[in-house]
Amino acid sequence: MSELAPGALAPGTGVDALALPLVHEPLPADEVVIGRPTTAVHALATLGEVEVGVWEMTPGTASDVEVDEVFVVLSGHARIEFVEPALPAIEVDHGSVVRLAAGQRTVWTVTETLRKIYIA
Template sequence: MINRYDPLTVDLTEADRPASTAPVRSVSLYADGGQKHGVWEAEPGVHREYQGQETVVILTGRATVEGSSGITVDVGPGDLVIVDPGEKTTWTVHEKIRKVFIVNQ
């Protein structure tokens, strides 16, 4: 099967994120065997307790991503971010952000 999505316009639903200080929306487009692919969007604020191996491409917006290892990176449109297994991240969103993600749990 082949599916095509526009990650900038795909419908998202509000996510229950008690560790976030601002609204978060997402959609899972594929899930199988501990791997999930989808789109995530967050309003400016702090979004904590994201964990696991993750690969993301930033579509819009800007954020600072801080890992539990102490590494901090600033990200924006077009950036590819790879988070190692076991790393916990905090996303401080400066401008509403939208990203495509692949998470391995």
């Protein structure tokens, strides 16, 4: 059996994704549009080339360039604007499932700290 990364789940174990403590860091200044949002990430597992984890962002607005990802929102609220390619903006909150594609340029406006499970 291969060695697990720090914080990763061992087979047959579980974690409360809503209660999992996360360590936040400020976003790079060139990504911040409004406010002083911070983000945190905790990788739970790597399955082949796919990573599964918990990600969180505090209120504020930030730009991003996405990777291939599907995520499920556990808590919070945000508006995601799709800048390139231009697509209609979406509102996400608990229970939302979203697919992002590598290279998409987005702007995230988080109004209530957003926590999600990602598969990327």
